[in-house]
Amino acid sequence: MNQEKFKGHIAMVVASIIFGANVPFSKMLLPNWMSAEAMSYSRFLFGAIAFWVTSLFVHSERVPLKDLGILMLGAILGIVFNQGFFIEGLLRTTSSEASIVSTITPLLVMIISFIFLKEPITMKKTGGVFLGLIGVLAIIFTTEVEGNNHNSSVFGDVLCMGSSLSYAFFLIVTRDISKRYQPLTIMKWMFLFAAIFTSPFEIKGLVNSNIFHHAPLFAWNSFLYMLIGATFITYLLIPFSQKRIRPTTIGMYNYLQPLVASLISILMGKEAFTWIKPVAAFLIFAGVYLVTTSKSKEDVERALVTEPVTEPVRSH
Structure with missing residues (x-):
């Protein structure tokens, strides 16, 4: 593995840890201190302000109109829909069920990459995706579900999907x-677009949120963690990784998030440590390794170019 790919993997490990910890923190804010809509909009608005202010201190890049259109689509898919659907789904279902549904992400990325990017679906890659899936499901199904089952909702699961x-x-x-x-x-462009699209619908809900009136310290800590950690830092790390590793590999790091959430629950005394945890962690990391080392489209094309062509033996 070259140095640039290694940096991409490290960035996604850090992002996955931050995202994983954000699930229980966000759950603590819903719905008493913030509505799902206000929580999503607070991330869009904070991200737009933070990224644009930070950009004032670095070299500015000119983005042509064509690329701004792609960034606008990226904002709708990766920020507005991704965050909005997940927060709304988390409000209507349990963290455990939300984690189960999120495990479909690497499989979806693998299929979509095959259709649109012509990335090969190899046995090694498929095995890695499902090996990681087994590890995640082992964690989820051996964890005591928070609350009662009546808190879950099919509609919430659909939103998470x-x-x-x-x-x-x-x-x-x-x-x-x-x-x-x-x-x-x-x-800076994607979060600006996200904030502009959602401002007319959600700014009032954010201003009226309980957290700004009489929230305890733990609520503010969770809120700031979500803004600075799970928004500003992570959304810098994702495009950093996209430059260096494949979409399927990035999608695989979603499997780390339930593992991180489980470890945090153990440290907080809300979940017991069992033998299945290290076994599940091994399966997840083994799955990530298999996907990482599987052949990409470029690898296949390079092999076809460099492979010598042999003439068939003819009998005389």
């Missing part, structure tokens, strides 16, 4: 453009 689907398309749509611009340039 919509979040996974939009994220999968986001990785495909923005793959090429992520290689032409710096992560900060990409995100």
Whole structure:
């Protein structure tokens, strides 16, 4: 593995850890301190402000109108739909069920990459995706579900699935453009578009949120973690990784998020440590390794070019 790919993997590990920890933190805010709509909009607005202010201190890149159109589509798929659907789904279902549904993301990315990018679906890649899936499901189904089952909702699960689907398309749509611009340039435009699209519908709900009136310290800590960690930092790391590793590999890192959430629950004393946890972690990392080392479209094309052509033996 070359140095640039290694940097891409490290970036996605960090992003997955931050995202994984954000699930229980976000759940603590819903719905008493913020509505799902207000929570999503707060991320869009904060991201737009933070990325644009940060861009004032670095070299500015000019983005032509054509690429702005792609960034606008990326904003709708990867920010508005992805975050909006997930938060709305999390409000209506349990964290465990939301985690189960999110495990479909790597499979969706693999299928969509095959259709639109002609990325090969190899046995190694398929095996890696399903090996990681087994590890994630082992964690989820051996974890005591929070609350009661009546808190779950089929509609909430469907919304979480919509979040996974939009994220999968986001990785495909923005793959090429992520290689032409710096992560900060990409995100300042995408979050600006997301904030503009949603402002007319959600700004009032954000202003009236309980968190701004009488929220305890834990609520503010969760809120700031969501804004700074799970929004600003992670959305810089994703395009950074897109420059260096394939969409299918990026999608595989979704499998780390339930593992991180489970470990946090153990540290907080809300979940017991069992033997299945290290076994599941091994399966997840083994799956990521298999997908990472599987052949890409470029690898297949390079092999076809360099492979010597042999003439068939003719009998005389």
